Amino acid sequence: MPRNKTIIMLSVGHACVDIYQGAVASLVPFFVAERAYSYAAVSGVVLAASLLSSVAQPVFGVLTDRRAMPWLLPVSTLLGGLGIALSCLSGSYALTLTFVAVSGVGVAAYHPESARVARLVSEGSHSAMGWFSVGGNVGFAAAPLMVTVVVASGGLRLAPLFVVPALVGSVLCLPVLRALETTERGGSGGAAGTGTDDKLSFVKLSLAVVCRSIAFIGLSTFISLYVKQRLGGSTAAGTVALFVLYLGGAVGSVLGGSLAGRWNRVAVARWSYLVSVAAVAGVVFVPGPAIYVFVVLTSAGLYVPFSLQVTLGQDYLPTRVGTASGITLGLTVSIGGLAAPLIGSVADATSLRTALTPLILMPALSWLLFRTLPEPAAPKLMAAARQTGDDTDAELSPSRDHR
Template identity: 80%
Template sequence: MRRNASITLLSVGHACVDIYQGAVASLVPFFVAERAYSYAAVSGIVLAASLLSSVAQPVFGALTDRWAMPWLLPASTLLGGVGIALSGVSGSYALTLAFVAVSGVGVAAYHPESARVARLASRGSHSAMGWFSLGGNLGFAVAPLMVAAVVATGGLRLTPLLVLPALVGAVLCLPVLRALEQQESAGAAAAVAAGGDDKASFVKLSLAVVCRSIVFIGLSTFIALFATERMGGSTAAGTAALFVLYLGGAVGSVLGGTLANRWDRVTVARWSYLLTAGSVAGVVFVPGPALYLFVALTSAGLYVPFSLQVTLGQDYLPSRVGTASGITLGLTVSIGGLVSPLIGSVADKTSLQTALAPLVLMPVLSWLLFRTLPEPTVPQPGAAAHLKGDDTDAALSPVRPDHR
């Protein structure tokens, strides 16, 4: 299977999975309206999606470092969709938490293996990895529109309809699985890394991604409610703000890969975080419709480094690519959800604006951490690969930096 075809299928599959990450925050206003949940209660729902995901991501990453597990792509897609589909069926808060947690495990299982396969299929191209990340951003962007179209018309009882993207995504994974079935014998699955692991740099990178995660998850949880307050109580205003937050990420992902072809990844990420700090301040403090402009700038700024951080993590830990992917793409992203209940509690006691104000500091911390990071050399996977098809030049050639 050729590189472009593989990346396209993986990108669409990524979109189908990340719809369910975006759906959690998209359902928050409906849980508040239909079930009268408090800010702290809806924060707990976001926490449920994040907590198990936080634990599961590195576990699945470590497993994929030892064994090829291509079946995780369709299976985890379905699990993510089923959890969200059932979240609105019962009025029980405990069951809602359980179903959302199941969805979070599905999302966690998907990302390490898909990131590994995407890296191999991309042949080290920053642009191709940007397109792979774009799929996830589009999934996030579609989520509030899809949830609004389904739930706004018939209430939370219609959430079973939200399983449809998972069915589509699982089917689209099948051509990739057919290519994976042609992989070499079990001993050929391990990549031969060039150079050793740089654990210190990986830890700094992970901390920077945690700070980024706190901003993004915090805004994705509360931006719809914040925009509704700022725009006079309009639910449509809140949905629009969440859509802009997710759509801006799509622009940022593609832009990040393009910029990294001209400058190194660390430099691009560092400047992006510095500029993002100002746009987050605009979201929190600038009144009126300008909110949407700053939401878009914040989203793009947070996503310019996103795919770059995944490949940086893989290059800092070349002997454990799956683990690196699970942490940079999953664990550190999920940790942001752990802070959401604290933001919700502060908002209940004061105001949303007061609770969101500390988020301005997070991109500054990411910028400071990136100031100390080196640009790593790119590891060379030899004959090993998870992805092998008839077109071995496209799918399996050694990873090289993309400077095109």
């Protein structure tokens, strides 16, 4: 299968999984309306989706370093969808937390293996990995639309419809798995690279992604409620803000891959985080409809470094690609949800604005950490990874990668 076609299918499959990460935050206003959950209670739902996922991500990363497990792609996709659907049907808060956690485990199992496969297919191309990441961003962006359409049509009882993207995503995985069969039969397990692991830089990178995650998940959890409160509008006004926050990520990921072809990844990520500081401050403090402009800037600023951080992590740990992917694409993203209950508790005690204000510091910390990071030389991938020539990069991105 041509590389560009495989990347597109992986990207669509990525969207079908990450729609369930976005669905958790999208369901928050409906849980508040239909079940009278407090800010702290809905923060607990976000925590449940993040907690097991945070623990499971590096475990699956280590496993994929030892043995290729492409079957995880369809299985984990189905698990993510079933968990979200069942969380909406259960009447008990404890069962809601349990099913959301099950969905989180499915998402955790998907990311390390999918990132390993994407790296194998793309041969480490920044633009190709950017397109792979776009799928996840589109999934996030589609989540509030999916949840709003389904729940507005018949309430949470129509939640079984949430399984449809999981079915689509699992079916799309099958041609990719067949295309990989020949490569995986060699027993290599994946796109391993040669070189020396730079563990210190990887730790700094991971801390920067954690700070980014706290800012993004904190905003995505409460942006719907905050915009509705600030503008005195309906639930739809908040849903639009969440949609914009997620959709801007698709633009940011493509832009990040393109900019990395001109400048190095560390420089692009550093400037993006600096822009994000002002953008998050605008979301928190700027009044009126102008808040939507700052939501767009925040989304783009936080997502430009997203796919770049994945390839940076893989290049800092060239001998442990699965582990690096599990941490940068999964663990550090999920762990941001651990801060959600604290934000919710502060909001219950004071106000949402007060609770969201500390998030301005998060991209600033990421910027400081990136100032200490070197740009690694991309390691050579194994010859088995070569499926097509470099001309396929031109089909995926207008700018060539300078590797």
